[in-house]
Amino acid sequence: MLLAVLTLVAVATLCGLLLGLVAGRLPAASDPVVSAIDALLPQTQCAQCGYPGCRPYAEAIVAGQAQINQCPPGGEVLIRELAKLLDREPLTLDPAFGTDKPQQVAVIREQDCIGCALCLAACPVDAIVGSARRMHTVISNDCTGCELCLPPCPVDCIAMVAQAEPVVNAAPQRSTVASPCIRCGDCVPVCPRRLQPQLLYAYCSANEPQEAHAANLSSCIECGLCERACPSNIPLVAFFREAKTRVRHARHNRAKAQRALQRFELRQARLARAQQQRESRLAEQNKRLLGPGGTQARREEIAAAVARARERKTGRRATPTE
Secondary structure: OHHHHHHHHHHHHHHHHHHHHHHHHOOOOOOHHHHHHHHHOOOOOOOOOOOOOHHHHHHHHHOOOOOOOOOOOOHHHHHHHHHHHHOOOOOOOOHHHOOOOOOEEEEEOOOOOOOOOHHHHHOOOOOEEOOOOOOOEEOOOOOOOOOOOOOOOOOOOEEEEEOOOOOOOOOOOHHHOOOOOOOOOOOOOOOOOOOOHHHHHHHHHOOOHHHHHHOOHHHOOOOOHHHHHOOOOOOHHHHHHHHHHHHHHHHHHHHHHHHHHHHHHHHHHHHHHHHHHHHHHHHHHHHHHHOOOHHHHHHHHHHHHHHHHHHHHHHHHHOOOO
16 A cells, blocks of 8 residues: 555656756747737837837836836827736836837938938838948838837938828817716617616717727718717717727727737747858858868968958959049
8 A cells, every 4th residue: 555655646746847847948828918018009110118019018017017108109098908908007107118109200300311321220110221332212101100219320311290180170078068967868768779878978988989889880871860969069080080099099099009010020040040040150160170170171261261361452452444
């Protein structure tokens, strides 16, 4: 009996060790909360939050090392979304990390560009095209406005300009409406799309356009029948129109963020491949030079390099100058 118990204990211990070893070698599963936060971030990869990218910032929020108000590109809208996701109180944007400003894109003054190519390496989404000693330009549709290309430029030929945004017709604030909603329900039976204008107005006046969209706001044809039936004379159509515009704007920003994330990941993969190829070439070179006959190989490479340099020098001398 004792032998059987000891055998079971030994087997369980061995299984535990094996599982621990396998778990240590396998990549850690992605935290769904981190992924949800990262999905809300603007994916500018600007590092203004104090972290090298949007994903590290999301991980820092989950770990309790960062607050939800450290992303200037996301602004107050992002803070409210993060607060709702994490069930926290909304905060104001921390001015130590920047200010909430309109979306911007980089523009290169091409007549001043000297082709140094320093901005190419700084762009996290490869939105700048050009080559050494050639003029560069910015793909405005792919630029995230991160401003990381500004510091490396030695001639200050890059400027940030405000990006055109859709015009949002501001709806009246709830406090300025002549009479508050009395929840009479008179607007419901007159709606030709069988919506709940009373509920939509509550979401719109509370600055929650996404909730209004979830309540089928997009089906509203803005006929104005609910507005005419309202005994409080609330301008319902103005609220609905403003909320629709904000939903479209948020959808556009989300699509742009997803495109920026894809370009960022492709760039990271390209840099990793280039680094791996560089290390492979160096390892092969070291193996060849440090192996048998390496001294002779080094002498031959040096002699070949000297010969090429002399050849170029002789060619320059032979070329007639104007």
